[in-house]
Amino acid sequence: MPRYQQLANELAGMIAQGALRAGDRLPSVRQTCQSRGLSAATVFQAYRLLEARGLVQAAARSGYFVSAHAGSAQSPTRPSPASDAAPHTISEQIFELLQSSRERGLLPLGSAFPATELFPLERLRLALGAGMRKLEPWQISAELPLGLETLRRQIALRYLRLGLRVAPEDIVITNGALEALQLCLQTVTRPGDAVLVESPCFYAALQALERFGLKAIEVPTDRAEGADLQAMARLIAQHRPRACWLMSSFQNPLGCTLPPHKKRALVALLEAEDVALIEDDVYAELHHGADPALPAKAFEQRGGVMHCGSFSKCLAPGYRIGWALGGRWAPQLQRSKLMSSLSSSLPAQAALAEYLQDGSFDAHLRRLREALARQMRRMAAALAQHMPAGSRVSEPAGGYFLWLELPDGCDSLALLPRAREQGFSLAPGPLFSAQGEFAACLRLNCGHPWGPAWETAIAALGDMARAQLAQR
Structure with a gap:
């Protein structure tokens, strides 16, 4: 059994036995990573699985809490269809990032893939x-x-x-x-x-x-x-x-x-x-x-x-x-x-x-490199314009990712549902750490042709980050 299912079933058992009661807060992702030696992605997946079973609820900037109706939820030893369908080799968070590249209505700001139109x-x-x-x-x-x-x-x-x-x-x-x-x-x-x-x-x-x-x-x-x-x-x-x-x-x-x-x-x-x-x-x-x-x-x-x-x-x-x-x-x-x-x-x-x-590869690479560099410059300029004061952005000499460090107090995981509502995906910093670090960071994909929709998404991201800071 995958480790995320083991963790989810253990916590579900504690809920069923009353060791965790309605309204109780689950240990933070970081605490669970450190105490159990698991990656942040695995803990996220376990918590999301409990959420899918109706046993816990996520609260923005506060963590996960046992649901009021958890006692009537299904037995932890009988996984729901949702858990049966959960991926066994990647976390649900990562799976969502991969899926975002397939959703035409969702701008893949958090995707790991460049635009297909850039390839021959x-x-x-x-x-x-x-x-x-x-x-x-x-x-x-x-x-x-x-x-x-x-x-x-x-x-x-x-x-x-x-x-x-x-x-x-x-x-x-x-x-x-x-x-x-x-x-x-x-x-x-x-x-x-x-x-x-x-x-x-x-x-x-x-x-x-x-x-x-x-x-x-x-x-x-x-x-x-x-x-x-x-x-x-x-x-x-x-x-x-x-x-x-x-x-x-x-x-x-x-x-x-x-x-x-x-x-x-x-x-x-x-x-x-x-x-x-x-x-x-x-x-x-x-x-x-x-x-x-x-x-x-x-x-x-x-x-x-x-x-x-x-x-x-x-x-x-x-x-x-x-x-x-x-x-x-x-x-x-x-x-x-x-x-x-x-x-x-x-x-x-x-x-x-x-x-x-046939000799076409180098010509293709020249076009691809020029496109990626141009798109990265456009996104870096938009981030400089729209992000809160104190934000920092990486300056790569290649590839198609930018690393955005928002001011302390921002929570990249809490930005995920808001971003989806606004029509774009995100890749939060804790996914890139075994200990769930980099809470205020995001990886941004510059591998797609720049346009008004991308400018709008970056502006919305800046507004969301400022709203978080205002709540501190």
Whole structure:
């Protein structure tokens, strides 16, 4: 049973037995995270599940309270249809963010995905047909599980342009970057191990660690220059982690990039301590300037970096094709892929290989980078105009996320229902922390063409934040 259901059932049992009575306030998300060693996303999901069962009610800025009619609610051992339908691998909050990208009437300010109109979907459709026609019958089985050699060669050429010599046979094609990252995690860790993560970090990293029974050790991370390496060294000495899951360029959610000297120092520290660096580099192609950011992989000396990339953010979101380089764990990574999903979609691989071979990718990337940089400038200007005094906004050099820090006293979780009423989604800060931190922060998506609706949403967000501050 998923951990959020275990927590929900335990609390439901306490309500049924009278240990928690109508009007009682549940422990805060932060308290529950700390006392039970759970992620904020898991606690949110448990509380939302109790709310769906009618056992608790949410009060803005006050938390969750046992419902007046909780005694007549269904038995905690008999989940409602709503709980049966609840996702088992991501929290309800995250599921709502993913769903928001599908709701045409809801502006995806909190979404993790860029607009589909920014991608060459028609060209990819044509490449799919051409690629499949070139696919030989023997390739259908012979190129499992590493993936199509033609695609791996094209990926190796992208590395070569960065000065990295990568052999195609060292590349493992995966079902998106998330599978690549999870396979790396499974390869170098065992349940109970500690893993370093940035704070804040991509919420899927927290979900993966929880899924595999790993302990998240949060490293303070600056919104300009990334992870604090001195703090990281202290945490390594204290917790002896087996791995570090980190985005070195255009980090989600902060947008920060480690400078080259800091990437070199990061790799040196981790290799010296025998900590595997799992580098999540899915935004590598989305630099806004002329020059790409070198990955931390470029600075390894002993094969200590497992590098993961994807076409989902820069070319083909729906194709779910990523890859991983295993470093000195390459053979073990290949076995992990074989035992996990065996292979990734051959038609999607064939389409991408065909597209990359015809020379269109770089022209597409230039247009995409220009669009994302332009959209980010427009949103940053709107935030400067509409947010309360004392707000701060990150200044990324790539990607398509801005990190908004509202003044103390603002509650990003309490803004969610108000935002939905106003017609837009939000990604609240606590989703990006294992301890439910960053209550006054939001991750904002700049991956959609700017227009009046976006200006209106930002203005409404500013009004909502000021209203919260006025109630302090």
